[in-house]
Each structure stands twice: as C-alpha cells, then as structure tokens.
Amino acid sequence: MPLDFDIKTDTYEGPLALALDLIEARKLLVNDLALGTITDDFVQHVRGQEIFPVEETAEFIGIAATLILIKSKSLLPDLALTEEESADVDDLKRRLEAYAKVREAAAELGRIYGKQVMYAAGERAPEVFFAPSKDLNAPALAEALARVLAAREMVEELPEKRVKPMVTIEEMMDKLAKRVQTAMNLSFKDFAGSHKDPSTGLRAGKVGIIVSFLALLELVKQGAVAAEQFDPHGDIRISHTTPSATPHYG
Amino acid sequence: MYASPGARVVGEGRDSYNSLMLTPPAALEAILFAAGEPVEKKRLAQMLEISVADLSLAIVAFEASLASRGLALINTDEEIELRTAPEAAELVKKLWESERGRDLGKAGLETLAVIAYQEGATRGDIDWVRGVNSSASVRTLLLRGLIERREDPTDKRRARYALTSEALAHLGIKRLTDLPRHAELARGVEAHVRTSDVAATSDVPESAV
Amino acid sequence: MYASPGARVVGEGRDSYNSLMLTPPAALEAILFAAGEPVEKKRLAQMLEISVADLSLAIVAFEASLASRGLALINTDEEIELRTAPEAAELVKKLWESERGRDLGKAGLETLAVIAYQEGATRGDIDWVRGVNSSASVRTLLLRGLIERREDPTDKRRARYALTSEALAHLGIKRLTDLPRHAELARGVEAHVRTSDVAATSDVPESAV
Numbered sequence: 001m002p003l004d005f006d007i008k009t010d011t012y013e014g015p016l017a018l019a020l021d022l023i024e025a026r027k028l029l030v031n032d033l034a035l036g037t038i039t040d041d042f043v044q045h046v047r048g049q050e051i052f053p054v055e056e057t058a059e060f061i062g063i064a065a066t067l068i069l070i071k072s073k074s075l076l077p078d079l080a081l082t083e084e085e086s087a088d089v090d091d092l093k094r095r096l097e098a099y100a101k102v103r104e105a106a107a108e109l110g111r112i113y114g115k116q117v118m119y120a121a122g123e124r125a126p127e128v129f130f131a132p133s134k135d136l137n138a139p140a141l142a143e144a145l146a147r148v149l150a151a152r153e154m155v156e157e158l159p160e161k162r163v164k165p166m167v168t169i170e171e172m173m174d175k176l177a178k179r180v181q182t183a184m185n186l187s188f189k190d191f192a193g194s195h196k197d198p199s200t201g202l203r204a205g206k207v208g209i210i211v212s213f214l215a216l217l218e219l220v221k222q223g224a225v226a227a228e229q230f231d232p233h234g235d236i237r238i239s240h241t242t243p244s245a246t247p248h249y250g
Numbered sequence: 251m252y253a254s255p256g257a258r259v260v261g262e263g264r265d266s267y268n269s270l271m272l273t274p275p276a277a278l279e280a281i282l283f284a285a286g287e288p289v290e291k292k293r294l295a296q297m298l299e300i301s302v303a304d305l306s307l308a309i310v311a312f313e314a315s316l317a318s319r320g321l322a323l324i325n326t327d328e329e330i331e332l333r334t335a336p337e338a339a340e341l342v343k344k345l346w347e348s349e350r351g352r353d354l355g356k357a358g359l360e361t362l363a364v365i366a367y368q369e370g371a372t373r374g375d376i377d378w379v380r381g382v383n384s385s386a387s388v389r390t391l392l393l394r395g396l397i398e399r400r401e402d403p404t405d406k407r408r409a410r411y412a413l414t415s416e417a418l419a420h421l422g423i424k425r426l427t428d429l430p431r432h433a434e435l436a437r438g439v440e441a442h443v444r445t446s447d448v449a450a451t452s453d454v455p456e457s458a459v
Numbered sequence: 460m461y462a463s464p465g466a467r468v469v470g471e472g473r474d475s476y477n478s479l480m481l482t483p484p485a486a487l488e489a490i491l492f493a494a495g496e497p498v499e500k501k502r503l504a505q506m507l508e509i510s511v512a513d514l515s516l517a518i519v520a521f522e523a524s525l526a527s528r529g530l531a532l533i534n535t536d537e538e539i540e541l542r543t544a545p546e547a548a549e550l551v552k553k554l555w556e557s558e559r560g561r562d563l564g565k566a567g568l569e570t571l572a573v574i575a576y577q578e579g580a581t582r583g584d585i586d587w588v589r590g591v592n593s594s595a596s597v598r599t600l601l602l603r604g605l606i607e608r609r610e611d612p613t614d615k616r617r618a619r620y621a622l623t624s625e626a627l628a629h630l631g632i633k634r635l636t637d638l639p640r641h642a643e644l645a646r647g648v649e650a651h652v653r654t655s656d657v658a659a660t661s662d663v664p665e666s667a668v
Binding site (some may be wrong): 095108114117119123 | 259266283285286287322324332334335336337338339342345353354356357359360362363364366368378379380382418419420421422423429430431436438439441
C-alpha cells in the first residue's frame with residue numbers, strides 16, 4: 001500500500017518526528033482521533049524501513065505499539081486499557097504536543113540564527129607575560145587528562161550497549177499467518193497468550209498482544225482472514241476467508 | 251542618562267584605582283571592552299568594588315546608554331559580554347571576507363531550541379521531547395561553544411545545559427527572554443518537559459555526553 | 460550629543476546593508492570594536508558608503524559621544540582606533556592582574572593537559588578530545604605564556620600549540636616525556652585525535668549538526 005502522504009523515509013530522525021509529520025500533513029491536532037488516523041501510515045513506515053538505526057528501533061516499535069493501541073480502542077470501543085496503557089497514551093500525546101512546540105521554536109531559531117551576528121571584540125595582540133597558577137602542577141595535568149579520556153571512553157562505548165534483540169512486526173505477521181493456516185479457528189486471546197516474551201526491552205506482554213492485533217488488522221485488511229468479536233468483552237475469532245488460498249502479506 | 255547609582259564615581263575618595271573619574275557604567279564599558287569575552291558578574295562587582303545590587307543598577311544604566319549605538323550588551327544569568335549590535339551585523343561582516351559555516355541543521359536547531367526555551371534542560375529532557383538520542387547534537391553544540399554544561403545543584407551527576415553568550419550573539423539577541431515568542435513557546439516546551447521528570451528516559455549517564 | 464552629520468542614517472534608502480538603522484557614528488563604533496586594530500579611514504568610508512568628508516564629520520560626532528565613557532578614539536591622519544579610555548588604565552591593569560592571578564581551573568588544566576601530552580595539538584584536536592569548545596581556554600593559556608602557537612609546516616593556516624619552556628620549568632620537568640604516566644596518557648589522547656581527523660571541528664566550517 002503506498003503512503004497517502006509524501007514522506008521521505010530517510011529523513012526521519014525519530015518516531016516523534018514521523019508521527020508529527022503525519023499529523024501535520026493531515027492538518028490535524030494532537031488527539032486520539034488524529035493518532036488513530038496516522039497509525040496505518042506510521043506502521044507502514046516502520047515496516048518499510050529496511051535499515052533501521054538499531055538504537056531507535058525500540059522507540060519506533062514502542063510508539064507504533066501505542067498508536068495501534070489507540071487505533072484498536074477506536075475500532076473496539078469496549079477495549080479496556082490498563083492503567084499502564086493509558087499512561088502510555090497520555091505520555092505520547094504530551095510528547096507530541098511538546099515536540100510540536102520544539103519544532104516551532106527550532107523554526108524560529110533557524111529564522112534568526114546567523115542573520116544578525118553580534119561580533120566579539122577584535123583580538124588585540126595581547127601582552128604576554130608568564131603567569132602560572134597555584135593549581136598548575138604535573139600531577140594535576142595528568143589527572144585532568146585522565147578525567148577527560150575517561151569521559152570520552154564512556155561516550156564512545158555507549159551505542160553498543162543499546163543494541164537489544166527486537167520483536168519485529170514482520171516476525172509477528174509470519175507467525176500469525178502460519179497459525180491461521182494451520183488452525184482454521186483461532187482465538188485472539190489464545191494466540192496472544194502463546195506468544196513468548198522475546199525480551200524486547202519493552203513490556204513484552206503488551207507489545208506481543210498489540211503486535212498480534214496489528215498483524216490481525218493487516219490480515220483482515222488484506223482479506224486473508226475474517227475477524228469477529230461475538231460479544232463486547234469476548235474474544236476475537238479469527239478464521240480463514242478463503243481456505244484454499246495462501247494469504248498474501250508483507 | 252545615568253541616574254543616581256552611577257552618580258557616585260567609581261573609586262571615589264579612595265586610592266583603589268587612582269581616584270579615577272569613571273562612573274560605574276563607564277568602568278563596565280572599559281573592562282568589557284578590554285576583556286573581549288564574557289565576564290562574570292561576581293568578578294565585575296569585585297573589580298569595581300561595588301555590591302552586586304549596585305552592579306545590577308550599573309548594568310541597567312550601561313545598557314540604556316547603548317541604545318542606538320553600535321554596541322550591545324549580552325546578558326546571561328552569570329555573565330555579561332560586550333558585542334557589536336545586531337543591526338551592525340551586515341556591516342561588520344564586511345571586515346572578514348570568509349564567514350564561518352553557520353548552518354546548524356534540523357537536529358541541531360531542535361536541540362538548541364529545547365535548551366533555549368527550557369533553561370537547564372537535561373539530556374533526558376531533550377531525548378524525551380525529541381524522541382531520539384540527542385547525544386550527537388549536544389556534542390556538536392558543545393564543540394561549537396553554543397551551549398555549556400552546568401552541574402545540577404541538587405544532583406551532581408546530572409548535567410544541565412544552558413545557552414552561551416556566543417549562542418545569543420549568533421541569534422542576535424541580548425538575553426534569553428528576547429527569544430522569539432519566548433513566553434508562549436517556553437510554556438509549551440517546559441510544561442511538558444517538567445512533568446516528564448519521573449519518566450525521563452535516556453539510559454545514558456549525563457556525565458558521559 | 461550627536462549633531463547633524465549623524466542624523467542621516469547609514470544605509471538609508473539603500474539595500475546596502477539591509478537598510479539597518481545605524482547612524483554613521485554607531486556604525487563606526489561597531490566596526491572599530493570588531494576590528495580590534497586601527498582601521499584606515501579610506502576603508503571606513505568605503506564600508507559606510509559615504510564620502511571622506513562625511514566620514515570626518517562622523518568621526519567628530521563619534522568622538523564627542525565618547526566623552527565621559529570608558530572608551531576613547533585614537534585618531535591619526537590615516538587611521539582611527541578604538542581603545543579603552545586613559546582614565547580606565549588602572550582598572551584594565553587590575554583586570555589583567557586578576558586574570559593572570561586566577562587558578563587555571565578545570566577547563567584550563569584540561570586544555571593544557573591535552574597540549575602537554577599531545578605536542579602540536581590543533582584547536583580541533585583539543586575541542587574533540589574535551590568535547591567542548593576550547594577557544595576561551597586556549598586564549599587564556601596564550602595570554603599567560605603557558606602555551607605558544609606554532610605554524611603547521613604542512614598547512615600554514617593551521618595553528619598548532621605547544622607548551623612554552625617557562626611552562627615546562629614551572630612543572631619542574633625537562634621534557635614532556637617526564638610528565639606523569641606520559642606514555643599511557645599520550646597514547647590515550649592520540650587514539651582519540653586520530654579518529655577525529657575527519658570530524659575535526661572548530662575553525663573548519665561545519666556542514667550540519
């Protein structure tokens with residue numbers, strides 16, 4: 001499915017920038033409706049991204065998960081969010097509102113930066129005369145440098161530490177599709193429950209359910225499966241629409 | 251132009267600096283001109299042998315005397331610096347043929363914006379609101395001397411960032427409150443960032459940036 | 460204070476420098492301040508796009524405006540220069556004395572340490588290793604005679620810094636290799652500097668953050 005809005009995939013610095021661009025392209029305000037509306041495009045983007053900056057993957061998937069939660073809630077009004085999930089939704093809204101302000105502020109700074117530079121006093125050739133200080137001695141120098149180098153080491157080592165194994169949307173899609181093919185009828189709760197915590201670094205249980213739900217929505221959209229919810233609090237039943245056909249996904 | 255506090259002459263009746271007939275604003279002007287860099291207010295008060303309160307009055311008077319002149323005073327919370335007036339930028343630029351690269355880029359501007367409109371932002375605040383790891387941007391801004399790191403008075407391991415006099419000079423403003431739409435945008439950025447303190451992200455130790 | 464010749468605004472009705480509202484004396488002030496050295500009158504007239512006669516009037520007006528202030532104009536046949544007022548001499552001396560009597564502090568020691576353990580470090584090297592802009596520290600160390608600038612033999616525009624012999628004497632060492640943990644720390648600095656060659660910042664225009 002092509003994106004509705006012209007989004008250059010390689011310009012994204014992060015998930016908030018992407019989400020806000022999608023919202024602003026539709027001239028919407030940051031609210032549940034807007035967030036539900038951009039969910040598909042956001043997920044599409046996350047899926048379409050082949051090379052991800054590893055350390056941003058967690059943020060992207062995490063925010064995709066929250067967006068899907070918001071969309072799920074709009075599709076299934078009876079879906080009760082846990083306290084934690086509601087907090088995530090609120091947090092995302094607050095971050096997007098704040099980030100929108102930051103972007104406005106950045107645009108203002110960009111408008112004036114370097115335009116009317118206030119220049120410093122010209123360098124006068126100073127009278128140099130030797131003036132050491134009380135705190136200057138050889139051990140103090142060695143100590144100062146050791147401190148600087150230690151700080152540099154920390155900076156350079158950090159990125160590696162952030163790499164964590166991630167659950168991908170594609171993996172979940174595959175899994176769900178296979179389950180649908182082997183078992184004609186499958187309850188959403190069963191499936192989500194069978195999903196083993198892949199140590200995502202996020203709250204794996206929630207992510208598992210949401211990613212499953214997303215994959216389900218995708219399959220429904222592609223007509224590969226039919227999903228039914230018989231009563232408001234009940235399970236969603238999944239079944240093959242065309243048993244003979246291989247579902248097309250991805 | 252210069253009222254009561256300056257009517258007293260600096261060094262009057264003392265031998266301190268040769269009983270010179272310089273008013274505090276004139277003395278400020280000379281020191282700032284000679285220093286050619288930001289000077290701490292504390293140090294200025296010491297040199298002029300006046301109280302910090304009197305120094306504030308002298309600064310106000312000096313600033314008033316700079317109106318419609320070629321120079322301007324940049325005022326951060328701790329320092330003041332004398333620079334050319336923003337209106338003179340085009341003219342002074344002609345002195346130096348080559349100009350420094352000045353484009354900050356999107357990430358740099360956003361990071362600078364968070365720090366500008368939310369004074370004392372931490373790395374966690376910046377990451378939280380931008381949704382990305384901002385360490386590269388913070389580092390570049392530090393290298394360019396546009397921001398500086400300050401110790402958090404309540405938690406020494408945590409660094410807080412602030413704009414330098416150099417940054418204000420590049421923005422052509424004399425103090426933070428002169429930022430475009432300052433009150434409005436500061437409120438927008440700050441209110442949200444502040445409530446995030448608990449949720450603050452960034453597993454990066456601040457000291458490392 | 461400022462009479463008729465300055466009443467006309469520099470750049471008025473032209474696009475020359477953004478039609479900014481600076482009077483010729485104010486424009487003179489900004490240029491002289493930023494130049495930091497005597498500027499030829501001919502050149503000033505060109506920059507302000509006024510005749511030499513008008514420039515003379517502007518100089519007279521500017522000089523009059525400097526009365527009872529901290530700055531003074533030095534006016535020779537061909538050039539003018541802005542300086543601190545003679546009355547401020549004691550004060551300026553005090554500034555320099557206090558400047559030179561101060562501790563080097565964290566920034567100063569770190570900067571000196573990088574130069575000591577990495578002979579011939581450039582500004583870019585120092586900034587990169589420290590992670591912050593070091594221009595103020597380098598300036599202070601130069602002023603205090605602790606380091607000196609040397610020309611890079613392969614690139615004359617690039618300055619390299621080294622400790623002065625007085626600094627070595629003060630540290631009580633005959634050569635740099637006598638510094639504590641020399642081999643280890645020098646290797647440490649070099650490793651960082653090596654990898655920074657491409658990214659080296661400061662005087663190089665940076666494309667983007």
